[in-house]
Amino acid sequence: MEGKARPMKLLHTADLHLGARFVSLGGKGEAQRRQLLATFERVIDLAVEEKVDAVLISGDLFDSTSPSAATLEKARLLLARLARDKIHAFIIPGTHDHLGPSSVWRVTPIGGDTIEVFTETGAVRVPDLDLTVHAFVAEGKTAGPGSLSNLRRTGESRIEIGMMHGSLAIPGLVEDDALLFTEREARETGLDYLALGHWHSFSRKEFGSVIGCYPGSPEMVATDQKGAGSVAIVTIGPEGTQVEQRTVGKRRFDSLQIDVGLLASASEVEQKILARADEDLVLEVTLSGLCSLNLGIEADKLAGELSDAFFVLKIKDASHPPLDDALLSGLSPHTVAGRFAEIMRERVEQADEEERDVCEEALRLGVALLEGRTVLE
Structure with a gap:
């Protein structure tokens, strides 16, 4: 020029x-x-x-x-x-x-x-x-x-x-x-x-x-x-x-991941979602983590109840309940998940205090994945 x-x-x-x-x-x-x-x-x-x-x-x-x-x-x-x-x-x-x-x-x-x-x-x-x-x-x-x-x-x-x-x-x-x-x-x-x-x-x-x-x-x-x-x-x-x-645009897409394991009630989940309320927003929410059995979240029902606050609201439930001893004991040792659980439980028992949390988390996530559940962290 x-x-x-x-x-x-x-x-x-x-x-x-x-x-x-x-x-x-x-x-x-x-x-x-x-x-x-x-x-x-x-x-x-x-x-x-x-x-x-x-x-x-x-x-x-x-x-x-x-x-x-x-x-x-x-x-x-x-x-x-x-x-x-x-x-x-x-x-x-x-x-x-x-x-x-x-x-x-x-x-x-x-x-x-x-x-x-x-x-x-x-x-x-x-x-x-x-x-x-x-x-x-x-x-x-x-x-x-x-x-x-x-x-x-x-x-x-x-x-x-x-x-x-x-x-x-x-x-x-x-x-x-x-x-x-x-x-x-x-x-x-x-x-x-x-x-x-x-x-x-x-x-x-x-x-x-x-x-x-x-x-x-x-x-x-x-x-x-x-x-x-x-x-x-x-x-x-x-x-x-x-x-x-x-x-110049009017509408937009965004995503939100909520670890339900950190929340005490379904109303807290609602509050986190409604904090993003916008009639021009397409919001995709993913619920992850350990979900307490008494939390009582139904993803489709919740999306319908809160939909008026958004242009489109989608909620995907990828959370899973905690693994208890009864559930782990019920896994057949002849399955991959059962054998994995058996090995990891032995590791948990042998681990020192610092390693125990890591081994327990590996046990929880591993069994969930092997059983076909989606795990997001």
């Missing part, structure tokens, strides 16, 4: 999954489906309010390759607002709305004077912004290694950015996905900004001098993943590339 030209401002989003059905939310699924469109409208509002130069949508605008007519029309109307405000928009397919013979991107015109939909890997130059946008587009849902090799700074514009929908390969953590790229590939692009999609939570990345970002889904789309609800406001100027996280 040269001189003291006006900084460029971008709004970067991805993974909106418009049209998702949310079967796991039961009767609340339709409400969240509508909320995706409402949040997309909020994203467009923010782009107009911030007077951004361009909006980047890095894949999975839709949840499938064939969104409903109503969903498609609403998306087109919202994108048309950007065109009316002379805001450029650049869109690439993802893994859910990937390219294919009948893909929405091939059969339905969505673009406009300032709306560019990439249906193949390539670059578009926008002279009035002195901007070049490079995009990698897979032919289907998958792509081989070297996906970013065609995205390189050319020097034809003051600012050059790249777009890709895929996962950053991280040894030991992310090694297998439909679309993968490496840190080295990202670094070698030499671009001012790499607009990424596919991960549903916000994550800013540095690949040497190349700044990249997963903005995450602007609205909750996975009911078992935290961190959705944001977009990225990106400013590129003489001082480099700055990325700011902006919250």
